[in-house]
Amino acid sequence: MATKVDYQALSGEIMSRIGGEDNVSSVVHCATRLRFVLKDRSKANDDDIKKLPGVITVVESGGQFQVVIGNNVPLVYAALPASITADSEGVAQGGGSGNFLGKAVDIVSSIFAPILGPMAGVGILKGLLAVAAAAHWVDTTSTTYQILYAAGDAFFMFLPIILAITAARKFGANVFTSVALAGALLYTQLQAVTVLVDGEVQSMTLLAFQKAGNDVTFLGIPVVLQSYTSTVIPIIIAVWVQSLLERQVAKVLHESIRNFILPMVVLAVMVPLTLATLGPAGVWLGDGLAAILQSAYDFSPIVSGILIAMLWQIMVIFGVHWGIVPVFINNISINGFDPLKAACFPAVLSQAGAAFGLFLRLRDKQQKALSGSAALAGIFGITEPAVYGVTLPRKRPFVIAVISAGVGGAIIGATSTMVYGTGAPGLLTLPIGIDPSGTNNTIGWLVGGTAVSFVLAAVLTYFFGMTKEDLAKDAAAAADQKLAAEVDAAADSEETAPATESELTSVTLNAPVEGTLLSLTEVNDPVFRSGKMGDGIAVLPTTGKIYAPCDAVVKVAMKTGHAFGLRAAGGVDVLIHIGIDTVSLAGEGFITHVQRGESVKAGDLLAEVDLELLREKGLDPSTIMLVTNSSKFNVETSTEFGPVDIGKELIQVQPADTSADPTAQLTAHA
Structure with a gap:
């Protein structure tokens, strides 16, 4: 069962481990990550943050310290101190790393990250509306269709205004x-004004006025108007220049007039400046970038599809994918379609497929659950859990997913597959591959190419995604989980033990094997080392004979011979685990001398193990002895670490002291 995360508490834990509020210049969030700009990077403790429940991993890119949370990142962001969140006016988001690429990535990601959710939402809405229209569920001439289309299209029409908000916060x-300023750009093409045409007063937009062959000037300077709906780059450039101008003008204005004179001066300068120079330059730059990528696509759609699909997830890891996201948006805004973004679908779904392949193959319940949830998130377009938590740490599945993505990308490129909207690639955004006009339907190839990548990644990962060592560790973890379950079941059983709990005065557990006594903290296994399975000790054995540490009943005897669960007097449950990951031997090298249900005396031989075989296999022979229900008792373990002989007293188990707990006393008397 997944652990429920307290996101309010998690927010505070993250803040304490990045150096507190004073160390944060700014923070924004995207679909899955908190993106911090820190004043002093050395104050952030990566390892501690990665261990927090609810945190997937930590990534650094573009000068940002990124904490990957997953789909619940808004809950963590909402709990951050208001003084550092980007919801206040005029909060600069930091400058990124010192190199040009780092700064560029930081700027683009900070501007686009906050709007990706709504952008994906309206993209899905437009895609579903296209499906409904294609299936004749709704008439495109009906007012119902027009209202829903407005709901999906308004975001893109007024995109410069939305970007003006995030850009202003960034700069x-x-x-x-x-x-x-953004509204003024759109005003020239959306709002009719009174103009003089051939000596007659007419009402039309300034853009229509210019397209009719008339000159538009500002103080005698020619102004070349553009269509700014859905554009990206012009408003970002304009707001950046605005931020520079504001700082300079603010220095010369008295505070008594600054609040209203500053905006007036800035708008009076920036609106004509943007319309005359920055706007056209931004449109030209956006069209130029799109043209370069389009030329590469025209040269070879197949190669282009393969490269985008294979490199996309790698670019996402380093954060440089933001550099071409505006090109996707620009293509759709200007042309109404984009052939490049289509190749991103196989890139995303192949990672989900690899995680699904691991889900099918893994036996370790914890890793299986992680892979399953990561695959589900990836199917819906969120790949961070799959990449950082599942495929990338294992390497092979990540490589398999990248190769599988290339196959899907080749299919999409070869068939000139297009998308007609934007949004994070995933199952719900597949409808953006439907042409609203119905003239170029390549949605089948988009679905097919994406499905091929998903299935291929899942199959290849299932068969080839894990090394022999990975499989052995997985089997060992699964066996330990099975053992823990059997021990718990035995503890809950009604079978009698040598004595009842009320009769317990003290149980002494002796050394089960000759060797060197170790603390649990020295054991090379995180589960035993953490103490989650109970208090106890470990012995590095020098002989291969394992003995009963006390009088008990054998409740669990693993067929592999590597572990035994004993029930001692008073309900004390003892686990003897021989070696680390020794379940991978499937019983080889072990001889079992007792069976489940058998009564044993202290010093009776439980099992024999071939220590030389364990060493040849590279396995740790450390033998663990735990009181698995230690929370019910007072357990004292020996601290005399060093050589021990058979029969040496190592653990004392005594009844829990309930004298200070009136409720416990009443329960006992009852």
Whole structure:
């Protein structure tokens, strides 16, 4: 069962491990990550953060310290101190790393990350509406269709205004001045004004006025108007220049007039400047970037599809994918379609497929559950849990997913598959592959290429995604979980023990094997070392004979001979585990001398193990002795670490002291 995460508490834990509020310049969040810009990177403790329940991993990219949470990142972000979140006006988001690429990635990711959720939502809505129209469930001439289309299309029409908000927060500009600036760009093509055409007063937009062959000037300077709906780069450039201008003008204005004179001056300068120079330059730059990638696609759609599909997830890891996200959006905004983004679908779903392949193959319940949830998240477009928690740490599945993505990308490229909307690639966004006009339906190839990548990654990962060592560790973990379950079941059984709990005065557990006494903290196994299975000790054996540490009944005897569960007097449950990961031997090298249900005396031989075989196999022979229900008793373990002989007293188990607990006393008397 998955552990329920307290995201309010997690937020505080993260803050304490990154150096507190004073060490945070800014923070934003995207679909899965908290993106911090830290003042002093050395104050952040990566390892401690990675161990927090609810945290998938920590990544550094583009000058940002990124804490990967998953789908619940908004809950953690909402619990962060208000003083550092980006919901206040004019909060600059930091400058990224010192190199140009790092700064560029930081800028683009900070501007686009906050809007990806709504952008994906409206993209899905438009895709589903296209499905409904294609299936004739709704008439495209009906007002119902038009209202829903407005709900899906308005985001893109007014995208410059939305980007003005996030860009202003990034560059430290006045948010509302930036919104007014973006609104002015759209005003020239959306709002009719009174103009003089051939000596007659007419009402039309300035853009239509210019397209009719008339000159648009500002103080005699020619202005070349553009269509700014759905554009990306012009408003980002304009807000950046606005932030520079605001800082300079603010220095010369008295505070008594600054709040209203500053926006007036900035707008009076920036609106004509943007319309005359920055806007057209931004449109040209966006079209130029799109043209370069489009040229590569035109040269070889297959190679282009393969490269984008194979490199996309790698670019996501390093954060440099943000550099081409605006190109995708620009293509759709200007042309109404994009052939490049289509190849991202196999890249995402192949990672989900690899995680699913591991889910099918793994026996370790914890890793199986992690892989299953990561695969599900990946299917819906969120790959961080799959990449950072499942495929990348194992390496092979990640490589398999990248190769499988290339196959799907080749199919998509070869068939000139297009998408007609935007959003995180995933199952729910597949409808953006439907052409609203119905003239170029390649949705079948988009689904097919993506499905091929998913299935291929799942199959190849199932058969080839784990090394022999991985399989052995998985089997060992599964066996330990089975053993723990059997021990718990035995503890809950009604079978009698040598004595009842009420009769327990003290149980002494002797050394089960000759060797060197170790603390549990020295054991090379995180489960035993953590003490989660109970208090106890470990012995590094020098002989291969394992003896009963006390009088008891054998409740669990693993067929592999590597572990035994004993029930001692008063209900004390003892686990003897011979070696680490020795279950992988499947009983080889072990001889069992007792059976389940058999009564044993202290010093009776339980099993024999071939220590030389364990060493040849590279296995740790450390033998663990635990009181698995130690929470019910007072357990004292020996601290005389060093050589021990058979029969040496190592653990004392006594009844829990309930004298200070009135409830416990009443329960006992009852």
